Amino acid sequence: KNEVEQSPQNLTAQEGEFITINCSYSVGISALHWLQQHPGGGIVSLFMLSSGKKKHGRLIATINIQEKHSSLHITASHPRDSAVYICAVARGGADGLTFGKGTHLIIQP
């Protein structure tokens, strides 16, 4: 079993829909990261969380440390949001990130 599990693996939605991507982890962490990767492109850091909730524009990220679970929400989704969204954790005592396999999101116009 992977230490970081994401769901769904693939998600197709219509423009304007509210999107939720989930991440569960099984190890102790010092922080959780949400990343975005466009096809053939680089990786952009969206959020780093150690507790609570963060919001940036149409993106919201939450984390529940007790349940070892985080969610990434996109409000009023747009085709330009189409990308792979990756959850990653920084484990206590180690500095390299451990990654989920990513969620492939397609927003159709």
Add this chain to the structure above:
Amino acid sequence: NAGVMQNPRHLVRRRGQEARLRCSPMKGHSHVYWYRQLPEEGLKFMVYLQKENIIDESGMPKERFSAEFPKEGPSILRIQQVVRGDSAAYFCASSPQGGGRDEQYFGPGTRLTVT
């Protein structure tokens, strides 16, 4: 403030040759991480370095791979005697302080193709 720079962006090597991948961290960042993304797979941690020191190389293959981050100049990931299985995207990231609670800034990646 320029972001994390990686070069080359694309690298083609024949089996048995050496590959050198370079990473210049963001200005003021002294912590560098290397990650590998194999085709159709997720990202995997390889190595974490501070200036002149390897802090954690638990993700590095034991043979043919090495990394350095000298006092001056970029961090280098070196792959000797490349094989087809080394074909992947290699990303580096930098952070100002390290320690797990630090945001990491990623470079654009180097796509290595071994023929």
